[in-house]
Amino acid sequence: MSNIVIIGTQWGDEGKGKIVDLLAEYADIVVRFQGGNNAGHTMVVNGEKFISHLIPSGILQQKMCLIGNGMVVDPDVLIEEINYLREKGIYIGAGNLRISERANVIMPYHKAIDIARELRIGDKKIGTTGRGIGPCYEDKVARRGIRFSELSDPDEFAEKVRAISDEKNFYLKQYLGAEPVNADLLIEQYLSFAERLMPHVCNVSVVLDNAMKAGKQVLFEGAQGTHLDIDHGTYPYVTSSNTVSGNACCGSGVGPKDIHGVMGIVKAYTTRVGAGPFPAELFDEIGDKIQKKGAEFGATTGRKRRCGWLDMVMLKNSVRLNGLTSLAITKLDVLGELDEIRICTAYEYQGKRIDVFPTSLKVLAQCKPIYETLPGWSQDISELKTYEALPQNVRNYLIRIEELSQTPIHIVSVGPGRDETIVLNNPF
Ligand code: GDP
Ligand code: IMO
Ligand code: MG
Numbered sequence: 001m002s003n004i005v006i007i008g009t010q011w012g013d014e015g016k017g018k019i020v021d022l023l024a025e026y027a028d029i030v031v032r033f034q035g036g037n038n039a040g041h042t043m044v045v046n047g048e049k050f051i052s053h054l055i056p057s058g059i060l061q062q063k064m065c066l067i068g069n070g071m072v073v074d075p076d077v078l079i080e081e082i083n084y085l086r087e088k089g090i091y092i093g094a095g096n097l098r099i100s101e102r103a104n105v106i107m108p109y110h111k112a113i114d115i116a117r118e119l120r121i122g123d124k125k126i127g128t129t130g131r132g133i134g135p136c137y138e139d140k141v142a143r144r145g146i147r148f149s150e151l152s153d154p155d156e157f158a159e160k161v162r163a164i165s166d167e168k169n170f171y172l173k174q175y176l177g178a179e180p181v182n183a184d185l186l187i188e189q190y191l192s193f194a195e196r197l198m199p200h201v202c203n204v205s206v207v208l209d210n211a212m213k214a215g216k217q218v219l220f221e222g223a224q225g226t227h228l229d230i231d232h233g234t235y236p237y238v239t240s241s242n243t244v245s246g247n248a249c250c251g252s253g254v255g256p257k258d259i260h261g262v263m264g265i266v267k268a269y270t271t272r273v274g275a276g277p278f279p280a281e282l283f284d285e286i287g288d289k290i291q292k293k294g295a296e297f298g299a300t301t302g303r304k305r306r307c308g309w310l311d312m313v314m315l316k317n318s319v320r321l322n323g324l325t326s327l328a329i330t331k332l333d334v335l336g337e338l339d340e341i342r343i344c345t346a347y348e349y350q351g352k353r354i355d356v357f358p359t360s361l362k363v364l365a366q367c368k369p370i371y372e373t374l375p376g377w378s379q380d381i382s383e384l385k386t387y388e389a390l391p392q393n394v395r396n397y398l399i400r401i402e403e404l405s406q407t408p409i410h411i412v413s414v415g416p417g418r419d420e421t422i423v424l425n426n427p428f
Pocket of ligand 2: 014
């Protein structure tokens with residue numbers, strides 16, 4: 001029996017959804033443990049594209065999908081997503097989608113505050129997804145959040161929302177100059193969401209414990225990426241949750257002894273949506289080419305993603321922070337038809353070479369990438385099904401990533417489709 005965590009190693013959008021969907025075939029349960037609908041996970045099966053923001057990417061394989069206590073959930077978006085997937089023929093019921101009673105609920109004032117704050121700070125904005133993620137986590141930590149379990153008591157819920165709305169409206173109107181929320185309307189709307197979602201609400205930790213005792217295998221699906229982690233990422237240009245593997249336990253209610261492997265998803269180059277320093281960023285025609293060929297637009301907000309070379313300072317940071325036991329390299333096909341491929345192996349800062357990811361953003365912003373250059377390949381590799389069939393220059397790139405990261409590559413992805421994948425070693 002094994003339970004595996006899947007983690008993004010960069011700044012999100014590494015292709016986690018695709019790999020989770022692929023590996024879900026071997027799991028009984030897929031659980032998300034942090035984040036909310038700031039995530040956008042894409043799966044392509046038989047040419048059909050699916051994007052999930054909240055529901056774990058195991059749903060297409062019809063596995064038991066769990067929304068862990070570490071998540072922040074917008075019930076409106078969740079209902080919309082259930083409807084969207086059902087319209088696409090995916091069965092979703094209380095038996096295969098469960099929501100932790102401890103997960104925090106994203107309220108309309110969270111979204112309003114997120115958007116108004118970003119507008120107010122202008123140039124210094126984080127570039128959030130505007131989904132209310134940060135303000136919801138703030139309330140959780142401030143012990144005034146609303147959890148799913150509280151939706152089962154309408155009177156208590158209404159009383160709490162009225163009190164909180166007073167405070168939020170003061171802040172929205174007086175400080176942010178934004179529209180206040182209507183507490184009565186909000187209460188009515190959320191109680192109708194509750195009616196729809198309560199059959200899914202349960203103690204996810206107990207579900208996982210029972211399943212693991214019965215020998216079931218669990219896949220923990222990370223969202224965002226290691227460098228968006230609230231503690232370990234490029235603070236303050238980060239999201240508001242811990243995205244690293246350690247939070248798989250905390251955010252779902254299992255102990256560390258139940259985790260047997262951590263696979264890091266690595267895009268063959270680097271992308272970032274939103275603001276913040278990015279040492280290996282490309283501002284030339286190669287960056288444009290990668291952006292276009294890789295169709296690098298955010299799955300949640302549609303924003304153009306910034307592109308750059310693979311950064312080993314970041315990847316080594318991820319190996320350490322997550323205890324990665326294997327890597328999956330995605331979007332390798334996108335690097336085809338380039339004369340040369342570069343890998344950033346260290347940074348130069350004030351004339352000195354550094355290879356540990358700096359904490360200070362001021363330092364990071366001044367870091368210049370030190371590159372190693374490898375020959376590219378001209379062949380389209382998206383049809384290839386085995387490692388042996390890959391051109392030697394592709395294999396050299398992969399071997400170098402393994403050497404520099406000291407972590408074995410277990411999966412190579414050469415296209416968005418579930419079947420456009422070379423599995424060298426199945427983690428289950
Ligand atoms: P996630 O947030 O980590 O799940 O990643 P996203 O879904 O936001 O972004 C990854 C994008 O790359 C999606 O459009 C995927 O369909 C696509 N993708 C995933 N793997 C590959 C690959 O190996 N090659 C290509 N060309 N596209 C891929
Ligand atoms: P997936 O799971 C890429 C980024 C936002 C912004 C910062 C804070 O699809 O990889 P937030 O709304 O979370 O407060 O925004 O984090 N961000 C992501 N970038 N992929 C994601 O998720 C992201 N989720 C948040 O762009 O820079
Ligand atoms: Mg994404």
